[in-house]
Amino acid sequence: MKRTNAHIETHSQTAAPVASAEPLVPVEPATVTPEQLKELKDRAAKADENWERLLRTTADFDNFKKRAAREKQEAIKYANEGLLQKLVPVLEHLDMALAAPQTTGPEASQSLRAGVSMTFQQFKSVLAEAGLEELDALGKPFDPNLHEAVSQQETPEVPEGQVVQQLRKGYKFRDRLLRPASVVVAKQPAA
Numbered sequence: 001m002k003r004t005n006a007h008i009e010t011h012s013q014t015a016a017p018v019a020s021a022e023p024l025v026p027v028e029p030a031t032v033t034p035e036q037l038k039e040l041k042d043r044a045a046k047a048d049e050n051w052e053r054l055l056r057t058t059a060d061f062d063n064f065k066k067r068a069a070r071e072k073q074e075a076i077k078y079a080n081e082g083l084l085q086k087l088v089p090v091l092e093h094l095d096m097a098l099a100a101p102q103t104t105g106p107e108a109s110q111s112l113r114a115g116v117s118m119t120f121q122q123f124k125s126v127l128a129e130a131g132l133e134e135l136d137a138l139g140k141p142f143d144p145n146l147h148e149a150v151s152q153q154e155t156p157e158v159p160e161g162q163v164v165q166q167l168r169k170g171y172k173f174r175d176r177l178l179r180p181a182s183v184v185v186a187k188q189p190a191a
Contacts (some may be wrong), residue, residue, distance in 0.1 A: 086126040093119040135170035137163045137181040146170060148180040158186040 032040075097115050100108075124134075137147050142161050153164050163183045170181030 020040075031175065040108045083126070083130050086129065087123075090119060090123045093121060131174045132178075133172040133174075135172060135181045137183050138166045138172065139163060142183065146172075146177065146180055147183045147185075149185045150182050151184050153184050154187050154189040155168040156189055160186055160188045162186045 077132070093115070100112055100115070105110060135146055140163055142149060142163055147163065147170065150167055155164060158164055163181075164186045165184040166181055167184065168179075168182035171173060171178040
């Protein structure tokens with residue numbers, strides 16, 4: 001609502017003046033005793049000290065946040081360091097297997113096969129320690145949470161809905177599915 005000067009003037013003319021019960025007496029400035037002055041100075045010093053402490057605490061907290069963020073980034077960057085340290089010997093064993101002399105004969109072939117088999121077992125062991133779990137689906141009931149049905153096969157020997165063939169292994173990392181197993185699921189033959 002827009003007020004005009006005329007409205008304000010009429011309102012001020014109708015308002016009753018406020019009556020004072022006591023006559024106005026000039027007030028002299030208060031005198032401060034040395035004890036009061038000392039107390040005020042102590043309080044001011046304490047306030048300054050608290051202000052400085054607040055500034056330091058705020059700066060320390062900001063530095064802590066920056067350091068925590070930096071450490072988190074570094075932890076993410078180097079999270080796989082332990083796993084890689086365990087995989088390096090496996091890599092070296094595979095490298096030695098590939099560099100083995102290519103001699104003919106059943107003895108050399110069996111030795112190479114045994115070395116590669118041992119390296120494969122070492123590799124699986126390292127991955128299992130890191131939390132990798134192989135999903136064995138063969139002969140188990142089909143579970144859409146763990147298996148991916150590629151096709152169905154009619155067979156009277158296996159109950160319907162059971163995995164008849166595993167085409168590709170599935171893997172879990174701890175409790176999380178990394179890759180479902182690709183499977184062929186049994187189906188009763190048409191009559």
